[in-house]
Structure formats: structure tokens, C-alpha cells
Amino acid sequence: MFLLIGALGFLPGVTDDYADLRLAGHQSGALLLGVFQVSVLHNLLHLGFGVAGLALARAVRPARAYLIGGGAVYLVLWLYGLAVDHGSAANVIPVNTADDLLHLGLGLGMSALGLLTGRDGDRR
Template identity: 65%
Template structure:
């Protein structure tokens, strides 16, 4: 009698579920950034730079580069979240990265060439919230990892 593979598979830990959801959200945001109507002033979108007039949901300044970064980050997250350690690294590392991006956005002049992504005030506040949320989730959600136990099962062992 054939065994059903999913019946024997353990449930995904919460940190993996959150990482998958976050990664899928980044992919969705990256795609939505290319849809006129969802992105206001779509015709003013540039490849990069602070001159892009396009705003996702009429609030977050975006460019082609900005949307591609969201797509790539989300796809990396989808792959990383397949394993417990990868999910934690995606969330905690991505959170730290977003906190650095928040500091960068806070420190630069938004009208200068340094604002190449582009980033506006709404992006900055979102980056701060994402940074803390992802970092805390990646570090605190999984109790059984990071306490001296193995962070993941090696691929060559069950």
C-alpha cells in the first residue's frame, strides 16, 4: 500500500510559515508595482533614481529597479523558507537589511543622486516597521532553534 507523503510530513514551524508569507508578499508587491492603477502616475516611472514619479498605492515611491528588488528579495525568500534555518536567516537577515535601508533613507537627501532606489518618507517608515518585525520574528519565533540544538536537518540525513 502506498503511503501518502504529506501524511508523514511534520507540520511546518511557524517561522517557516511567516517567512513564506513575507516572501510571497514581497513578490506580490514587486508585481503590483508594474501594474498601472495600483501604481499611481505609472507613466512617470523611471528605471531608477529619485525622479520617478510613480507611487505604489499612491504612497510608496517606486521605480523599475525598486520593483525588481522586491521581486528578487521575495523569490530568494521563497527558496530560503523551504528550510528552517533559511527561513530564520531570511527573516532576521532581511530585517537587519531593512533597518540599514531605513538608516540610509533617513540619512540621505531624498532629492540627491544617492536616492537611486528611490525612497520617500512612506518607504522609510515602512522599512523601519519591516526591519523590526522581520528581525524579531526571525530571532524569536522559533524556540527550538538557537538553543544549542541543530538549526536544521542536514540534507544527507533524515
């Protein structure tokens, strides 16, 4: 999923205001699906996260670690989005309110999946 989202962030038409896509920072006016503020950095982070997920999906323990660790990263990004002024230079990723809510959902969902699944696989 992360690979798809990262790639879609580079597609005009799927990403509104594609001409306003910037390398990083709050000045990037591109909106994935017309809602989520994206930049080249933001898209590359999603692509990297997707590659890491594929690499760690081959066994239970690394997959669980990916889910728990990735969930923690997304919860930190959610906190970052709450703390940073979305219109300031400190908003380097960039994020908007829709991104913040998505990061919260991803953080909680990934963490829960990592903590609540795979225990039988650990015993085998």
C-alpha cells in the same frame, strides 16, 4: 508578500503616475498605492527579495537567517532613507518618507520574528 508588492509596482492603476516610472533614481514619480515611491529597480529588488524568501522557506534555519538578514537589510535601508536627501541623485532606489517608515517596520518585524521564533525547530 514581497513578490506581490514587486509585481504590483509594475501595474498601472495600482501604481499612480505609472508613466513617471523610471529605471532608478529620485526622478521616478510613480507611487505604489499612491504612497510609496517606486522605480523599476525598487520593484525588481522586492521581487528578488520574494524569490529569496521562497527559496529559504523550506527549512527553519535558512528561514530564520532570511528573516534576520532581511531585517538587517531593511534597517540599513531605513537608515539610508534618513540619511539621503530624497530629492538628490543619491536617492537611487528611490525612497520617500512612507518607504522609510515601512522599511523601519519591516526591519524590526522581520528581525523580531527571526530572533524569537523557530527555536523548537532547531532542536528537532
